Amino acid sequence: MEKFGYAQSQKFDTYASRLMPRQEYFTMGHRACQGCGEALAVRWVTKAIGKDAIIAHATGCMEIVSSGMPQTAWMHPWIHVAFENTAAVASGIETGLKILERKGKLAGPMPKVVAMGGDGGTSDIGLQALSGAMERGHNFTYVCWDNEAYMNTGIQRSSSTPYGAMTTTSPPGKKSIGQSTWKKNMVHIAVAHGIPYVATASPSYIFDLYFKVRKALETPGPAYIHVLSVCPTGWRSATDMSVRLGRLAVETGIFPLYEVVDGRYRLTVEVPKMRPVRDYLKLQGRFRHLRDPEINLIQRHTEANYKLLLEKCQAPFPEFPPMFPPEEPELVAGA
Amino acid sequence: MINSQIMSHPVLLQGNEAMVEGALAAGCRFFAGYPITPATEISEAMSIKLPALGGTFIQMEDEIASMGAIIGASLAGVKSMTATSGPGFSLMQENLGFAVIAEVPCVIVNVMRGGPSTGLPTHVSQGDVQQARWGTHGDHPIIVLSVSDTWECFALTVKAFNLSEEFRTPVIILSDEVVAHTREKIILPNPEELEIVDRLKPTMPPEWYIPYEDTPRGVPPMGIFGDGYRYHVTGLIHDVRGFPTERPDEIVPFMERLFRKINQHFAEIQMVEEYLTADAEVLVAAYGAVARSAKRAVDDARSRGVKAGLFKLITLWPFPRRVLEPHLRQVRAVLVPELNKGQIAREVKRINQGATRVETLSRIDGRLITPDEILARLLKL
Numbered sequence: 185m186e187k188f189g190y191a192q193s194q195k196f197d198t199y200a201s202r203l204m205p206r207q208e209y210f211t212m213g214h215r216a217c218q219g220c221g222e223a224l225a226v227r228w229v230t231k232a233i234g235k236d237a238i239i240a241h242a243t244g245c246m247e248i249v250s251s252g253m254p255q256t257a258w259m260h261p262w263i264h265v266a267f268e269n270t271a272a273v274a275s276g277i278e279t280g281l282k283i284l285e286r287k288g289k290l291a292g293p294m295p296k297v298v299a300m301g302g303d304g305g306t307s308d309i310g311l312q313a314l315s316g317a318m319e320r321g322h323n324f325t326y327v328c329w330d331n332e333a334y335m336n337t338g339i340q341r342s343s344s345t346p347y348g349a350m351t352t353t354s355p356p357g358k359k360s361i362g363q364s365t366w367k368k369n370m371v372h373i374a375v376a377h378g379i380p381y382v383a384t385a386s387p388s389y390i391f392d393l394y395f396k397v398r399k400a401l402e403t404p405g406p407a408y409i410h411v412l413s414v415c416p417t418g419w420r421s422a423t424d425m426s427v428r429l430g431r432l433a434v435e436t437g438i439f440p441l442y443e444v445v446d447g448r449y450r451l452t453v454e455v456p457k458m459r460p461v462r463d464y465l466k467l468q469g470r471f472r473h474l475r476d477p478e479i480n481l482i483q484r485h486t487e488a489n490y491k492l493l494l495e496k497c498q499a500p501f502p503e504f505p506p507m508f509p510p511e512e513p514e515l516v517a518g519a
Numbered sequence: 520m521i522n523s524q525i526m527s528h529p530v531l532l533q534g535n536e537a538m539v540e541g542a543l544a545a546g547c548r549f550f551a552g553y554p555i556t557p558a559t560e561i562s563e564a565m566s567i568k569l570p571a572l573g574g575t576f577i578q579m580e581d582e583i584a585s586m587g588a589i590i591g592a593s594l595a596g597v598k599s600m601t602a603t604s605g606p607g608f609s610l611m612q613e614n615l616g617f618a619v620i621a622e623v624p625c626v627i628v629n630v631m632r633g634g635p636s637t638g639l640p641t642h643v644s645q646g647d648v649q650q651a652r653w654g655t656h657g658d659h660p661i662i663v664l665s666v667s668d669t670w671e672c673f674a675l676t677v678k679a680f681n682l683s684e685e686f687r688t689p690v691i692i693l694s695d696e697v698v699a700h701t702r703e704k705i706i707l708p709n710p711e712e713l714e715i716v717d718r719l720k721p722t723m724p725p726e727w728y729i730p731y732e733d734t735p736r737g738v739p740p741m742g743i744f745g746d747g748y749r750y751h752v753t754g755l756i757h758d759v760r761g762f763p764t765e766r767p768d769e770i771v772p773f774m775e776r777l778f779r780k781i782n783q784h785f786a787e788i789q790m791v792e793e794y795l796t797a798d799a800e801v802l803v804a805a806y807g808a809v810a811r812s813a814k815r816a817v818d819d820a821r822s823r824g825v826k827a828g829l830f831k832l833i834t835l836w837p838f839p840r841r842v843l844e845p846h847l848r849q850v851r852a853v854l855v856p857e858l859n860k861g862q863i864a865r866e867v868k869r870i871n872q873g874a875t876r877v878e879t880l881s882r883i884d885g886r887l888i889t890p891d892e893i894l895a896r897l898l899k900l
Binding site for chain 1: 552553554555556559562563566567570571576578580581606610636637
């Protein structure tokens with residue numbers, strides 16, 4: 185599996201579309217923005233899900249752009265629920281199906297139950313329902329589309345927004361650097377529930393994403409997949425850079441791709457030579473106001489987190505220098 | 520604190536932005552919110568303006584938390600506010616009840632959109648009128664104001680803060696999508712021209728302080744956390760010292776005082792605007808964005824010889840029955856146009872008691888009632 189996800193920025197030589205299912209479950213005609221990484225992710229996640237599945241989707245970008253009749257893009261039985269309860273509704277669907285199966289009223293195989301939500305619907309308002317569902321151990325897969333802000337209502341910060349990012353409710357200025365807190369680590373929260381399968385994925389690594397979703401569906405019990413979805417509208421990036429940004433997020437160590445099976449970490453995409461985070465940040469208008477001290481702070485934070493992850497994965501350390509810029513003084517207030 | 524030069528200038532604002540100006544002018548220095556269409560602009564403007572004034576904006580993880588945060592901030596002594604729309608307002612209901620029973624002053628803005636549930640996020644509605652009154656469980660008094668233009672968004676936000684501080688109660692402002700997103704020129708007054716009310720603080724020695732004492736006004740002075748006046752805040756029914764009680768002889772005076780503090784200041788709270796009602800034969804009772812359509816319809820009806828008048832409700836709850844009742848005895852019919860299936864019409868009918876004919880004009884398709892629709896009905900009355 186590793187060879188498919190191997191980090192090579194602009195080369196897609198390992199991408200072989202003939203190996204993937206041709207059946208589309210997330211069809212054309214949706215109203216996602218140009219260059220939407222989330223729509224790309226949804227397309228490949230639904231391909232991996234295949235038929236015989238029920239999807240519960242929280243309020244969010246993907247719900248808005250894809251479900252308006254007559255242009256609904258979903259081929260699966262699909263329910264749009266309120267913002268905070270997609271995991272709870274998925275719990276109900278899964279339990280209902282179990283009852284039908286027990287009573288012998290279910291014709292055919294047991295459908296797979298998938299819950300989906302954005303980063304706000306997962307790590308902010310939906311965390312309680314998700315935590316409950318994971319704790320109760322329902323057999324479902326939760327997929328989080330993480331575009332790092334509330335893009336649907338007009339780019340407001342969420343707990344998943346990275347440090348320094350400009351959003352409309354974390355505006356940079358004299359008194360603010362933009363988002364002032366670090367991104368909430370939803371993957372670790374999911375791992376802490378002791379569920380059998382947790383993974384991060386990115387539509388820039390389609391094979392990696394595909395097999396992780398397949399694995400999650402086959403795992404009995406709850407599974408959680410965190411998908412980084414590049415959002416050109418909210419990230420203020422060029423629409424043709426979405427796939428590249430997804431790759432850069434992995435190559436800079438900002439969004440490493442790994443999976444946690446029964447508590448054991450494993451890096452699925454190994455990066456032999458890390459890139460500086462500057463490469464990732466400079467392509468996005470939301471980080472435009474950042475100066476060297478802040479970028480170095482992000483660099484150090486990313487590096488420390490990545491090293492911690494590698495220790496958990498028991499993976500060899502990649503080559504960090506000389507890609508990282510030299511240490512610079514700490515950020516002074518008002519600088 | 521607010522730059523008076525900017526304040527005295529005419530400005531082009533949308534309703535949501537005018538609310539932010541009003542809140543800041545009233546002394547609001549804490550805002551906790553969660554993004555929701557069509558109230559998001561309030562959060563956005565607050566996140567830009569509050570830090571410069573020494574205030575704090577927090578984006579919370581949901582509306583339950585937003586409401587909890589403004590209760591906490593208010594108890595810490597800061598005027599605080601949150602803004603939301605239908606689904607978020609539903610989530611706030613439990614804590615709203617807490618603010619009522621613990622007597623915590625705060626302002627909640629609900630920019631109404633089509634409902635129920637996710638409903639029509641980008642379209643107008645007035646479907647939350649009864650929810651604003653009875654949304655939280657239990658018997659409780661509440662003050663609900665309704666805004667119909669950009670100036671009112673400013674002025675009534677100031678008024679809402681004043682009422683909440685004066686009566687130690689949460690005040691709900693019902694706006695709607697049309698008012699919230701309509702841009703209009705308004706002239707913001709100088710800060711010194713505004714009447715700003717601050718909560719009554721205890722002046723007695725701390726050991727004499729009885730936090731929920733029954734005063735003639737019904738509103739006991741409010742000690743803020745950390746200033747030495749120690750008291751217990753709870754959502755349970757409590758005695759005068761704030762501790763939970765189950766004794767009927769303590770429950771009844773507490774609940775009575777809760778209602779009395781609003782009811783005995785009814786005249787101060789009830790606000791209406793009357794337009795050509797003195798000689799009116801048919802009356803239009805409207806509020807919110809619909810009141811503006813109604814005003815035009817009244818003018819048009821007058822030009823066609825129908826003696827129409829507009830009774831615009833500003834305070835929705837407690838319902839201004841004392842000013843409406845005389846009209847009901849004079850007019851031939853009352854038309855209540857609203858963007859729901861008759862939530863205020865129900866109240867008008869209840870007060871009417873058969874005195875005159877009350878007709879409803881409902882529109883529930885997410886669009887505003889036009890003056891022509893109201894006029895057509897007026898001419899038939």
